[in-house]
Amino acid sequence: MIKYLLRRFVGWMLMIVVATNVTYFLAWGFLDPRSNYVGRRPPLSYDEVTQLLEPRNLSDSVPLVQRWWGWFSDILFRWDWGVSAVGESVNSQVAYRMWISAELVLGATILTTILGIALGVYTASRQYKLADRIGQATSVVTMNINIVVAALGIVLLAIGFNDLVGARVFFVTGSHSQDISGFFPVLLDVLQHLTLPTLALVLVGYAQYHLLQRTLLLDNINADYVRTARAKGLTKQKAIRKHALRTSLIPVATQVAFTIPAIFTGAILTERIFGWNGMGRYFLDTIGKNDIHGVVAVAAFGALLTAIGAILSDIAIVVLDPRVRVS
């Protein structure tokens, strides 16, 4: 089993390396670091810009293969992802922003999954009853609201709420306030900033797990082994929890793992709306500022998330599915 996971891991790593390198060449096709120096006052000559860019390995006067090798060997031997056209280190930017995004995405993912699965189990055991119908109708609607609309709608509601109460209960922008110290004040501040964007992500995300879990559980509730369990005297609730739920969780776990990159994309929009300085913001900045090394780092980060998702789903299958462990 560990050998299997290890082999998958190596396969994904290779994919990430190739994908990152492809993105490097793609980025050079679309972005021009030189344009960052256009319109400077006093104006810089072509050669002056070249002199600035060359030590940063961003000058188009150097052949592309040579630029690529310089960039790639830096990562390979020194884990240095390069600098932007104006000299900011990509490593430090990513290291700082990664955690801001993680703060948002992790919480939202956990809440989305738990809420979705719980609702799926609840409605599946009450198929076609009122609660099931209401739950399904809401899920279809919330799932298909655009994240932008959902987030801005929540902003409007929060502004209204703040006005009503007459205090800033929810913060509409930013990930944290300056000059706050002490454990509980910081915790409260983080929660005040986190609530709205998390709410937006959960609102548009929970429904797919709800509907998937409901369908899968319904398929399993009538399976022979669940009926056997019921015949042996287990209550319906217990039979579902102990037998049906476990098998029906497998595809859901796979789905959750594979949507990690998608949640990240969703977070680009959410971060933009709520003014968070995370990876999403960095993604927009790097494209806007022709920051090739930054763009590639973001791409590598995205690819890494996909791989982590895939490997997590493999692990989940091994944990949940007894058949895999036997073979």
Place this chain on the structure above:
Amino acid sequence: MSIDQIQPPVGPDTTAARIPRKRMSLWSLYTRRFVRNRPAVAGIFIFFLLVLFAVIAPFIAKYDHIELDFLNLSTGPTAEHWFGTTSAGNDTFAQVAIGLQRSLMIAVSVSVGTTVLSAIVGTAAAYFGGFIERGILLIIHFLMVIPTFLILALVSNDAGGDWRVISLILILTGWFFPARVIWTMALPLRESEYVNAARYMGVPGMKIVMRHLIPNIGSLLVINFALGVVTAVMAETGLSFLGFGVKIPDVSLGSLIGYGANTISSAPWLFYFPAAALTLLTVSMALVADGLRDALDPTSAAGGQA
């Protein structure tokens, strides 16, 4: 023997039993199943209203979507400007109509494109098997690792907001996930009798794919198309909202919501109307897809009897 003797006597009491009940055609079966799903009918109704609005509204609007009314800057909805105006004096009503038109056009063309492409690639992978299958799957997995959103942003930023280029990139980056789903759906068909029969009759592989495999997953493709519209609308509005998609003077629902977001507390109507149009569009299309699944999928129990 006269002809009268051959023909069996037809009495008035046997007529009713003899004339078989007219066999229900496939289409009327589908329609009947679809109509049974009330939300789906509501969805298709809303969708038609939106299309109608997108087509007719530019003609009845008093202003063009790029025309500026300097007497009405950033006013709320009035009799003159039904949906209000922007701070530059654009009529929001005309803008929403054009934006909806643009978003619809992108969404439908992208969904057609991805459905066709993914159907061909997915079924071909399933039919040919062997190294072709493995090759296609490897490419698909590889494309899933490359962050497509980044490529979308890079290319459409470069294209300067031309909606045709945006559609093309959305097609090119959107086909592989559906192709993987279609591949799994088409796998059992590879072993079916009629495909085998065609193969032994010497029909070339690609022809079998086009003539036998694709029509047999037709219902899945129709559902895929409806869901693809939702996905494409979401992707396009996301890009345009961030400023990578459709650009001024052209407008789409995403770019309109983007402008609205900046003035959300001072001029909220700039957000309300495009957001409402967008939500109606995606939700209605999702309901239609749901209804189509009930009507077309033979394994779906939600269709009830018949």
